[in-house]
Amino acid sequence: MALPHIFEVSWPDPTKLGVDSKSAAILLNEAKETFAGHLGVRSDEISFLGEPSLGFYLALSGLLSPNTRLVYSNIDRMEIFAIAENYPNLQLATSTSGEIDFKECTNSDVVSLQLCNRETGIIQSGRPTNCAELFVDATASGTRIRLPGNWSAALWDSISWAGPGGLGVLAISKKAKWKNPLPHLDSRVNPGPTSLPLIVASALAIDSWVADEKNLAEKISAINSEIRTYITDKIPNADLAPGGADHLLSASFLYVNAEQLVTILADKGFAVDSGSACNATNMQPSHVLAALGTLTQGNIRLTIHHATSFEDVKIFLEVLEQTVAELRA
The missing domain is CATH 3.40.640.10 (Type I PLP-dependent aspartate aminotransferase-like (Major domain))
Structure with a gap:
């Protein structure tokens, strides 16, 4: 319809x-x-x-x-x-x-x-x-x-x-x-x-x-793994929160201002969130990350959608690595 x-x-x-x-x-x-x-x-x-x-x-x-x-x-x-x-x-x-x-x-x-x-x-x-x-x-x-x-x-x-x-x-x-x-x-x-x-x-x-999820769940899982591996191997002083659901991911970067990171990524065409997940406008450190003992500084939250492609992710990760390095300089 x-x-x-x-x-x-x-x-x-x-x-x-x-x-x-x-x-x-x-x-x-x-x-x-x-x-x-x-x-x-x-x-x-x-x-x-x-x-x-x-x-x-x-x-x-x-x-x-x-x-x-x-x-x-x-x-x-x-x-x-x-x-x-x-x-x-x-x-x-x-x-x-x-x-x-x-x-x-x-x-x-x-x-x-x-x-x-x-x-x-x-x-x-x-x-x-x-x-x-x-x-x-x-x-x-x-x-x-x-x-x-x-x-x-x-x-x-x-x-x-x-x-x-x-x-x-x-x-x-x-x-x-x-x-x-x-x-x-x-x-x-x-x-x-x-x-x-x-x-x-x-x-x-x-x-x-639901129909798409049956066909795309494996791809979403592979994309999640690719993001985690790239951040762990390529970006120093990064901390990944424990995961579970493949479509969600949280990463934090030491010596980086989260608001600046989110803004610059948005300017470059990538929409990510930060701060408390209960309010997109709240840039305060996350109570969830604090409870887990995970780094709260420089946090971004990612949602992997059905339409997300491996090429999209490759470009995003390169931009993310470059942006984090620039903010730390």
């Missing part, structure tokens, strides 16, 4: 009774079925959010009560840190490889599990089983990692499957003891409407992305 046609057929309000609205409702239900199939949830467990980060609050605040303890890690997103300030909490420390040990959890806790760290690509292999409710942050993993069987609520970001930005997918398990933390008069999780064109476009994107 072409993008102009998406806007043409999805402008009506799917909650109304007109003919056009009924067609829009069919589109919405089809999109929900598409997401449900790829994400491993039921279509009636899915809600859409115009602001993905709102999902952290909706999911966790709905699972928590005033006396319930929230257990999370020191490499979770800052949205989790902010929520934890309002409840009894336990912050678990990561190992230098990024692993979290959930043995301190109890069967009365609400636990936050980050499947994949979107700054470093670290994949969390541990699964908390001794908890009352489990929130799963799948915003960086997308469809790559399946939900654990005991999930209560889960959040995805459309951009993780190359879909449009500004769309979050929140799933609340029918088995979860979740209560809507927002003022509400009905059973809707999100009180306001979410753009149907974005939802339909994202559903098309996830279909396409």
Whole structure:
């Protein structure tokens, strides 16, 4: 379905009774079925959010009560840190490889599990089983990692499957003891409407992305290895964060200003990020890298997309090496 046609057929309000609205409702239900199939949830467990980060609050605040303890890690997103300030909490420390040990959890806790760290690509292999409710942050993993069987609520970001930005997918398990933390008069999780064109476009994107991932995963892994090898062998005083997911990578360079590095690379045609992964405008040292004991100075974060080619990477690495040397001079 072409993008102009998406806007043409999805402008009506799917909650109304007109003919056009009924067609829009069919589109919405089809999109929900598409997401449900790829994400491993039921279509009636899915809600859409115009602001993905709102999902952290909706999911966790709905699972928590005033006396319930929230257990999370020191490499979770800052949205989790902010929520934890309002409840009894336990912050678990990561190992230098990024692993979290959930043995301190109890069967009365609400636990936050980050499947994949979107700054470093670290994949969390541990699964908390001794908890009352489990929130799963799948915003960086997308469809790559399946939900654990005991999930209560889960959040995805459309951009993780190359879909449009500004769309979050929140799933609340029918088995979860979740209560809507927002003022509400009905059973809707999100009180306001979410753009149907974005939802339909994202559903098309996830279909396409999953099909491409089967064919391109090996290439993405090879590109990740090439980048790591080049930086290790060619650029002195560089530090690579532990990895896991092949599409994400974090590298830091001693004696280099991160903001200058990002700006110069952008001027040369390469878009990279730095600082806290929770806010692209925040150039402060990353709490994730600090928790891992990894160099925080001169940090850049890379995302390897399906369209990234080996030639693109070769040129980028040569430019990166030259730019780091110039900034250190």
